[in-house]
Amino acid sequence: MILSGTSRIAGVLGWPVSHSRSPRLHNHWLERYGIDGAYIPLPVRPESFSSAVTALASLGFCGANVTVPHKEAALRVCDEVTSSARRIGAVNTLFFEEEHILGDNTDAYGFIQNLFEGCPQWQASAGPAVILGAGGAARALCVALLDAGVPEIRLVNRTKERADSLVDSLSQNGNTIHLKIGTWGDWENVCAEANLLVNATSLGMSGQPALGIDLSALPTTALVNDIVYTPLETDLLTTARERGNRVVDGLGMLLHQAVPGFTRWFGQTPDVDEELRRFVLGA
Numbered sequence: 001m002i003l004s005g006t007s008r009i010a011g012v013l014g015w016p017v018s019h020s021r022s023p024r025l026h027n028h029w030l031e032r033y034g035i036d037g038a039y040i041p042l043p044v045r046p047e048s049f050s051s052a053v054t055a056l057a058s059l060g061f062c063g064a065n066v067t068v069p070h071k072e073a074a075l076r077v078c079d080e081v082t083s084s085a086r087r088i089g090a091v092n093t094l095f096f097e098e099e100h101i102l103g104d105n106t107d108a109y110g111f112i113q114n115l116f117e118g119c120p121q122w123q124a125s126a127g128p129a130v131i132l133g134a135g136g137a138a139r140a141l142c143v144a145l146l147d148a149g150v151p152e153i154r155l156v157n158r159t160k161e162r163a164d165s166l167v168d169s170l171s172q173n174g175n176t177i178h179l180k181i182g183t184w185g186d187w188e189n190v191c192a193e194a195n196l197l198v199n200a201t202s203l204g205m206s207g208q209p210a211l212g213i214d215l216s217a218l219p220t221t222a223l224v225n226d227i228v229y230t231p232l233e234t235d236l237l238t239t240a241r242e243r244g245n246r247v248v249d250g251l252g253m254l255l256h257q258a259v260p261g262f263t264r265w266f267g268q269t270p271d272v273d274e275e276l277r278r279f280v281l282g283a
């Protein structure tokens with residue numbers, strides 16, 4: 001690590017934050033490009049979040065990532081937010097410039113970059129997208145897919161009220177809505193003609209229950225993506241691949257969402273490549 005009197009410092013705010021792979025990822029890039037800087041984990045309780053952000057700006061940090069549970073609170077501490085953050089309703093990247101706090105959300109960007117990198121032939125306009133889940137991740141995916149030009153999004157969630165409120169808040173935040181709420185009871189119709197299926201729930205993650213969905217009604221032409229990346233090869237991806245669907249794993253979303261922050265904080269656009277994937281997986 002190179003640290004001088006003019007080092008650029010960034011970090012990740014979360015509670016807890018010890019699970020975050022962002023320090024490993026950003027410090028690897030700093031080392032790879034020989035940059036005078038550091039990226040540190042910042043465990044911050046929810047009640048201290050706002051004062052912590054102000055303090056970081058005063059301390060001369062160049063920025064920070066924001067993770068669970070602070071992403072919505074981060075929207076409120078910013079002097080200015082990007083349209084992506086406003087439409088998603090959450091901030092995951094902060095830029096401190098002359099004590100001015102700018103908030104961005106790069107999750108939608110990371111998701112779509114990963115999809116196109118993993119399957120360049122996939123065409124957003126070719127048919128409906130099915131999203132499982134209605135939490136923070138699903139919100140970012142909806143915005144990304146609407147921008148990419150999917151003709152329709154079918155949202156399926158255990159708690160229907162949460163899917164309803166996601167659709168409501170997305171429409172209030174200035175998104176053009178082509179969203180339908182599907183139900184597990186109507187799963188075959190939800191899958192019909194789908195061009196994409198994404199798991200945006202925590203099911204299938206190590207230590208969580210299995211997703212356990214029946215893919216028999218899903219066209220084999222549909223692309224299947226899981227935002228879960230621990231394990232990298234989820235049961236969903238294995239089942240989809242075995243029946244002939246193209247699949248994209250979730251690790252690339254984590255890597256690509258970090259690119260805009262790193263670029264602006266440290267003045268270097270970092271590469272997302274196989275060596276980086278192996279390094280982050282080795283954590």
Ligand code: ATR
Pocket residue numbers: 132133134135136137138157158159162200201202203209
């Ligand atoms: P994130 O910000 O990562 O999206 P979240 O907001 O906690 O996390 O959302 C988790 C998603 O996984 C939700 O869609 C949740 O469904 P509910 O809205 O019904 O809670 C879904 N999820 C989590 N555990 C689940 C389970 N055991 N069965 C079905 N869905 C589950």
